[in-house]
Amino acid sequence: FKPSKHVNEFDSSDEEPLEEEQTPFQVSCICFNSIICFFSSFLLDLGCRFKNIKRNLQKDIDELKSHGVLDVFVLCTKGELTKYRVPHLMETYQNYGITVHHHPIPDGGTPDIARCCVILNELRNCLESKRKATIQSFYGFLTVAACLLLQVSDNLTPQQAIDCMRELRGSGAVQTLKQYNYLHDFQETLAAYLATESERPRSVSR
Numbered sequence: 001f002k003p004s005k006h007v008n009e010f011d012s013s014d015e016e017p018l019e020e021e022q023t024p025f026q027v028s029c030i031c032f033n034s035i036i037c038f039f040s041s042f043l044l045d046l047g048c049r050f051k052n053i054k055r056n057l058q059k060d061i062d063e064l065k066s067h068g069v070l071d072v073f074v075l076c077t078k079g080e081l082t083k084y085r086v087p088h089l090m091e092t093y094q095n096y097g098i099t100v101h102h103h104p105i106p107d108g109g110t111p112d113i114a115r116c117c118v119i120l121n122e123l124r125n126c127l128e129s130k131r132k133a134t135i136q137s138f139y140g141f142l143t144v145a146a147c148l149l150l151q152v153s154d155n156l157t158p159q160q161a162i163d164c165m166r167e168l169r170g171s172g173a174v175q176t177l178k179q180y181n182y183l184h185d186f187q188e189t190l191a192a193y194l195a196t197e198s199e200r201p202r203s204v205s206r
Contacts (some may be wrong), residue, residue, distance in 0.1 A: 057086060061070040061096050062132060069128045070099060073119065075137035075144065108175065110143055110182040113193045120148055142173045146183050158184040
């Protein structure tokens with residue numbers, strides 16, 4: 001694909017990129033050391049064709065399968081999937097036998113604490129069951145991954161979690177002030193949320 005002067009940043013072609021043209025597959029890996037047996041969680045940008053990124057979705061999913069990935073957490077909104085030219089991404093995952101967990105978080109944003117807990121619980125269930133999981137979005141996954149680090153590592157500080165993400169994905173990781181503040185407040189916010197949840201009266205079946 002060679003864009004002309006009049007073509008914008010999107011690839012207007014419906015053809016998959018040729019193998020020799022494809023952007024190299026990038027996987028970042030975090031190993032969680034805990035009492036619980038955590039497996040690696042792969043973090044990547046996958047399947048999209050946007051600006052200078054040229055990816056072949058089928059080859060990418062085959063690569064994921066070769067790593068033993070059984071679950072994928074898609075944090076992109078449906079609008080973002082359309083923007084990055086993979087509108088049927090989640091259906092394609094399911095056709096390949098991969099379980100999809102869809103929790104849309106707008107790029108650069110943060111989940112509310114209740115949604116974050118749902119995501120983290122599902123992630124931990126996967127990892128505790130020895131199911132390798134992929135978290136996919138375009139920067140939002142770094143905030144969620146940092147939250148998981150903070151949740152499972154008692155001695156880790158928010159800044160250390162942020163530094164870990166930046167070591168993996170460069171200085172642009174955790175790129176907005178909202179994300180930065182969210183991580184620095186995460187442990188306190190989580191503790192307050194869990195305390196509130198524990199105080200709620202449970203419904204009694206009749």
